[in-house]
Amino acid sequence: MNTIIKVKNISKSYSRGLLALDNVSLKVNQGKVLVIMGPSGSGKSTLIRTFNGLETFDAGEIDILGIKINSNYDERRIQKIRKRVGMVFQQFNLFPHLSILDNITLAPLNVQKRTRIDAEEFGMYLLNQMGISMHAGKYPSQLSGGEQQRVAIARALALKPELLLFDEPTSALDPERINEVLDVMRKLAQDGMTMVVVTHEINFAKDVSDQILFMDSGKVIETSTPDIFFSNAKHERSRKFLNQLDK
Amino acid sequence: MKGDKIIFFQIIIILLLICLFGFLINNLIINLIRTDLGFNFSWLLKPASFALAEHALPYSPSDSYAWALLIGWLNSLKVIFVSLFLSTILGIIIGLSRTGNNVLLKIISSFYITIIRQTPLLLQLMFWYFVGFLGLKNNFINFTNLLKINNQGIEFLGLSLTSEFSALIIGLSVFTSAFIAEVIRGGIISVPKGQWESFRSLGLSERNGLIRVIIPQALPAIIPGLTSQYLNLAKNSTLAIAIGYSDIYAINDTIINQTGRAIECFIILLLTFLILNLLITNLMETINKFINKKNFLY
Numbered sequence A: 001m002n003t004i005i006k007v008k009n010i011s012k013s014y015s016r017g018l019l020a021l022d023n024v025s026l027k028v029n030q031g032k033v034l035v036i037m038g039p040s041g042s043g044k045s046t047l048i049r050t051f052n053g054l055e056t057f058d059a060g061e062i063d064i065l066g067i068k069i070n071s072n073y074d075e076r077r078i079q080k081i082r083k084r085v086g087m088v089f090q091q092f093n094l095f096p097h098l099s100i101l102d103n104i105t106l107a108p109l110n111v112q113k114r115t116r117i118d119a120e121e122f123g124m125y126l127l128n129q130m131g132i133s134m135h136a137g138k139y140p141s142q143l144s145g146g147e148q149q150r151v152a153i154a155r156a157l158a159l160k161p162e163l164l165l166f167d168e169p170t171s172a173l174d175p176e177r178i179n180e181v182l183d184v185m186r187k188l189a190q191d192g193m194t195m196v197v198v199t200h201e202i203n204f205a206k207d208v209s210d211q212i213l214f215m216d217s218g219k220v221i222e223t224s225t226p227d228i229f230f231s232n233a234k235h236e237r238s239r240k241f242l243n244q245l246d247k
Numbered sequence B: 001m002k003g004d005k006i007i008f009f010q011i012i013i014i015l016l017l018i019c020l021f022g023f024l025i026n027n028l029i030i031n032l033i034r035t036d037l038g039f040n041f042s043w044l045l046k047p048a049s050f051a052l053a054e055h056a057l058p059y060s061p062s063d064s065y066a067w068a069l070l071i072g073w074l075n076s077l078k079v080i081f082v083s084l085f086l087s088t089i090l091g092i093i094i095g096l097s098r099t100g101n102n103v104l105l106k107i108i109s110s111f112y113i114t115i116i117r118q119t120p121l122l123l124q125l126m127f128w129y130f131v132g133f134l135g136l137k138n139n140f141i142n143f144t145n146l147l148k149i150n151n152q153g154i155e156f157l158g159l160s161l162t163s164e165f166s167a168l169i170i171g172l173s174v175f176t177s178a179f180i181a182e183v184i185r186g187g188i189i190s191v192p193k194g195q196w197e198s199f200r201s202l203g204l205s206e207r208n209g210l211i212r213v214i215i216p217q218a219l220p221a222i223i224p225g226l227t228s229q230y231l232n233l234a235k236n237s238t239l240a241i242a243i244g245y246s247d248i249y250a251i252n253d254t255i256i257n258q259t260g261r262a263i264e265c266f267i268i269l270l271l272t273f274l275i276l277n278l279l280i281t282n283l284m285e286t287i288n289k290f291i292n293k294k295n296f297l298y
């Protein structure tokens, strides 16, 4: 089994004192889905953002696709990682001044230096996969939240990434729009994409994930398979959290 | 009821304005009668009989006042447009340094902005002229005849600039650039943080992201601020008189002293500045519309 992510004892504090990440370690193998859960402020976003260098950390080491980074911010290595790792955000963060298709082709054209014909053809293929090819010429603000998030996923896929990161991809959506995004993610997982997903969607976590990582106050409280985590969580704090989610 | 009240106040304000205008015009007529001049522009065709150190077109003291004014205008336009160009370039560099990641550049640029914005422009012009140029030795910089800087001015690739002109464009450009830098910074920080994270996570370089993602979204916020800085620059250029550069204002001043035609001269000055500023405003609005059409079909 190929290891895609190997995190060894990383710690981070934004300001002196409080630790946003406290000695976190984890591993994700190729084709696996890791779901990260935990209360708000527990460090989930901070953790997932260290994987592609959006956040620095103070100690420890991360190995992504064989590229090692540590507390010394190494721009060249991080750039290498970013070209092979896609990310999807809670607020979609589409480029409002570019059409849907231009949003998707921006990176292939500028990072991979592909030809426009090539990039647009692949962009249309991705939009088709997401079921939104009819919106290719529109602008982000003309789309619903669910459609925008699917565009964001297509944009992340445009560089043919080997790993996808999702930070609460459905938290900003209307409830009736959540499933259209989760369905797309389910399909990606089935097709063998390696994924790390921060989410509160229990059903998605149960069905799709291979591993659940539960965090609190910057610490990994437990790492379990979904079967164990949802029926018989090892840790008191995990059970408390799940109880609150159910309500 | 409320509408009636508003109309009532508007009528009062209009009446007050009419009274004020009447008073000013009355004053003007009394002054014109007293100085025995009358209101006319025929003197414009008489010889100016003063020399000008700087002229973009041929000029001699036997040319008319009208021609001297035109020369003054060309001198002003030269300063305004060169400074406009230089201050924009400088402002962009400083504004970007201020928002960038490099700590040293950040400190230097905020120091620059603070110092420049807190000192009067007149003082800065004096500094560039008297300390910057007149204080130089005869042979301050002489770079294989390509670039010469000394107390006579600047010589660059065969282009020779007087010390007055050089001091004026440097002073105006440096002063305006500090304000433009703040306009640029304001525009850039108006773009949500998520946009930076988005382009970074796609592997775009900082430079590419700035050009293709951040600047296009910052421009609608930047253009209006830039316009007002350009208008200020045009108006500030009249401080040229302080260091003896013959811009339109300085030449106007000389003509008033010679002919006593203060009213006509001020009318000419006002109208020409009005036209210039309307031109700048319109140009910037056209640019703004173009940008909006191109990028923001929300």
Ligand SMILES: Nc1ncnc2c1ncn2[C@@H]1O[C@H](COP(=O)(O)OP(=O)(O)O)[C@@H](O)[C@H]1O
Residues within 6 Å of the ligand: A014, A015, A020, A038, A039, A040, A041, A042, A043, A044, A045, A046, A047
């Ligand atoms: N930019 C920041 N500056 C200072 N503190 C931050 C910043 N971002 C997050 N934090 C703090 O770090 C902790 C973890 O935040 P975060 O990773 O966003 O948690 P989560 O995503 O689990 O809600 C919180 O206490 C939060 O207040």
Ligand SMILES: [Mg+2]
Residues within 6 Å of the ligand: A044, A045, A046, A168
């Ligand atoms: Mg978060």
